[in-house]
Amino acid sequence: MRVAIVRSPLDPSALLAEVAASANGASVLFVGTVRDTNEGRAVEGIEYTAYESMAARELEAIVSEAASRFETDDIVAEHRVGALAIGDASVVIAVAHPHRAQAYDASRYVIEELKRRVPIWKREAYVDGTREWVDPTATRTEVAS
Amino acid sequence: MRVAIVRSPLDPSALLAEVAASANGASVLFVGTVRDTNEGRAVEGIEYTAYESMAARELEAIVSEAASRFETDDIVAEHRVGALAIGDASVVIAVAHPHRAQAYDASRYVIEELKRRVPIWKREAYVDGTREWVDPTATRTEVAS
């Protein structure tokens, strides 16, 4: 298990390699990327900020919960902060497990809890020049990825 | 969308790159690998064989179903055949989607249907020198990945 909050670009392949083990039959890699539209507005980029020490601590707690609940220590999660462009990876979660059902479930658990609990925020910069802090608890017409 | 039955090593990173698009916020990569144990027996390697033309056709049908059901054309699936060693990737499925729920669900749909319908078979070679065709419909104490 390993987690990190990082400022440099994420390397999904490296995380996939990190969880590989000969006892595992299934690996699931989740990559969250900055997309060019949100709620119908054209996005130019996203600035992520975090309460970094707590974010790392909370993400580590989540990964530990997933490890214990789904019975694998082969989980690595990284979240990037700073200014990201369209297509950049903001979060990568790699899970490996002897069996696929648990690999999928552990991966899903980590991303859902991360989005619920890890103190990270994002400010979207729109093509029209405006910027806005994203509040997923506000009423929305669409669910963010 | 693209599918292939291939004899050479699979490249998960290439498939992940292939489904990337600026409208997508989530990518899910599934990698099935040869593991060193199955139902308590030490495995040395697996030989995969396929009814190749039908396997490609059936896998293509599955990917099309997933594309239509989960609303994304960004799905690529490859299955390897031939002699594989422990840790080798036998199957890689890459899905990208604007939203993560559908990316996970489409990925899961493709692997579950692949295991149910695609005419591919495997013969495990055990460390004790024996070999056996794997029959997932036989009574088992454990579910394979």
Add this chain to the structure above:
Amino acid sequence: MTITALLFASYAEAFGCDRLELEVPDGSTVGDFLQRLRGMDRDGRLPPAPLIAVNERYARQDRVLRAGDEVAVIPAVAGG
């Protein structure tokens, strides 16, 4: 008429071959074809109702065959 039979994996081993040509009467179904094949299955490795594909598509036992059809007898699949 002539039907091509394809055998795979454990079935190919059981029959000692992976492809054979069978003569069956016109109007024969997949079920009739399987009867013929079963006569050659000395080890009894074919299950009561194996999966069948005709021309690369799964087919039922009552499917009527045509000359030149390729009938694949498919063991329990184990991909992934």
Add this chain to the structure above:
Amino acid sequence: MTITALLFASYAEAFGCDRLELEVPDGSTVGDFLQRLRGMDRDGRLPPAPLIAVNERYARQDRVLRAGDEVAVIPAVAGG
């Protein structure tokens, strides 16, 4: 006693700073601390019950603070 307040994202913008020291009476709770902070919130950007972490762990409003505690006021998180 002195409590360090950390403000993030939209809250930092609203307050025009991301870190401040507040004097509160001994025995103050998170709720008392929030009352103090609210007095400085001219734009009214703080919701009725914002998420709070004390020393990097989520905490409830009735949590009693100690000198030197680091209290973070956490806007709706939006990671991923």
